[in-house]
Amino acid sequence: MQTSGSGNTLSEAEIVEAALRVVRQDGVEKLSMRRLSRELGVSPMAPYYYVADKRELLDLVATAALTGVRKPPPEFGTWQMRLREIVDQIDEKLRKHPGLGDVLIEQMLGKQLDLIASVMEILFDAGFDDRNVLASYATIHTYLFGRGKVNPRDRGALNDRVLPEAVERAMKHIGDLRGKYSYDFSMDVLIAGLEAQLVRQLERPV
8 A cells, every 4th residue: 555655646446445444344433534544554634635524435435335236136036025135235235334324324315326226116116106115215224224223232221220021021132133133023024014005005095
């Protein structure tokens, strides 16, 4: 990598890859322009020649992190199978890049238009009308990118409190919230709920 004053130039790809390394190692919250410059081995001001600020850097990181997500074709299976497949792909990217959901939760109808279109096209194929496609996408978006806000470590703050019996019983499993069990459970509930809404839509009088 370039060192400050070496005369070499950085590329956007090098900057983004360095930022992704920081995110994979330490999470989005540790990514800063100064931390990026250390990762690149350049002066603290060098990245600003290529990226205006942290907001622009995060947009580039989010786009790069989601590279490779592909909409499954119709022959992949039912709309439920196709929806689950594309959400699974996104979830895999989120798990590799801690905190990325915090960036993406703010980007509904923002930067990731191709990805949003892929999910919406599956919903249109399923038979949802225009209004319900948007509502369905918003529900998926909120769960997928916002679920990281539910922090299993929050249980520690309750250790010195007497909890209601129902809460105490449930909180024994709080570690599941970041694992496969909770993800599968939530996706099953989400898709079953969409199925029920689609039936209600189709049964409405025209």
